[in-house]
Amino acid sequence: MDTILADIQSFLTGVTPEVTPDRKLAAILFLDIVSSTDHLARDGDQAWSNTLTSYYNVVRKEIARYRGEEFSVAGDGFLALFDGPARAVRCALTIAASVKQLEIDIRAGVHVGECAIVGTNVTGLAIHTGARIMSSAEGGTVLTSQTVRDLVAGSGLRFADHGEHVLKGVPDKHRLFLAMLEEGQLPGDTRLV
Numbered sequence: 001m002d003t004i005l006a007d008i009q010s011f012l013t014g015v016t017p018e019v020t021p022d023r024k025l026a027a028i029l030f031l032d033i034v035s036s037t038d039h040l041a042r043d044g045d046q047a048w049s050n051t052l053t054s055y056y057n058v059v060r061k062e063i064a065r066y067r068g069e070e071f072s073v074a075g076d077g078f079l080a081l082f083d084g085p086a087r088a089v090r091c092a093l094t095i096a097a098s099v100k101q102l103e104i105d106i107r108a109g110v111h112v113g114e115c116a117i118v119g120t121n122v123t124g125l126a127i128h129t130g131a132r133i134m135s136s137a138e139g140g141t142v143l144t145s146q147t148v149r150d151l152v153a154g155s156g157l158r159f160a161d162h163g164e165h166v167l168k169g170v171p172d173k174h175r176l177f178l179a180m181l182e183e184g185q186l187p188g189d190t191r192l193v
Helices: 002-013 036-043 045-065 085-102 125-136 146-151
Strands: 022-033 069-074 077-082 106-118 121-123 142-145 157-166 173-181
Touching: 022 036, 022 045, 022 085, 022 125, 036 045, 045 069, 045 077, 045 085, 069 121, 077 085, 077 125, 085 106, 085 142, 085 146, 085 157, 085 173, 106 125, 106 146, 125 142, 125 173, 142 146, 146 173
Parallel strands: 106 142
Antiparallel strands: 022 077, 022 106, 069 077, 106 121, 142 173, 157 173
8 A cells, every 4th residue: 555655646746755665574585497597498489488387376376385486487496485394495496396397497596584575575674695505506405494494393294404595695504405395295285295
């Protein structure tokens, strides 16, 4: 509502009022397709367009199923926010397994932190940290921050230490973890949502 009022005030007065961003604590999921340009060059425009459409459908279906909110899409990259880190990690693991049928791999990063939301834009150091965690992931993997790992204890997720990383532009070193389901769990098991 504040954004609408600000737009009206700006239109009537010609002065753009300062909009105070909403701040919220969220689980942040970044993901993208590994080697997408190689796929495009190999498959051609039309085939790659079909693959991307199928990929978008899978990602959006899983974000909705795990009760996330899509905030940004750039090419084959997605940013979504969740109300809890276990949902974000499970969503990423399900997407990673589901897109194998499309013969592509994704890499994903999950972090938890406070975000500033202005309209449809989301910003803040936590967002940048999530993006850098994703950049550290290899194809087919989901990396998380230590914060995520600590918060989801007892959730049925397992983690392997992935070492300390310097995340470009983010202060300090960060210990990252490879996320996995517990033995016997299948990605997308709706009993775990």
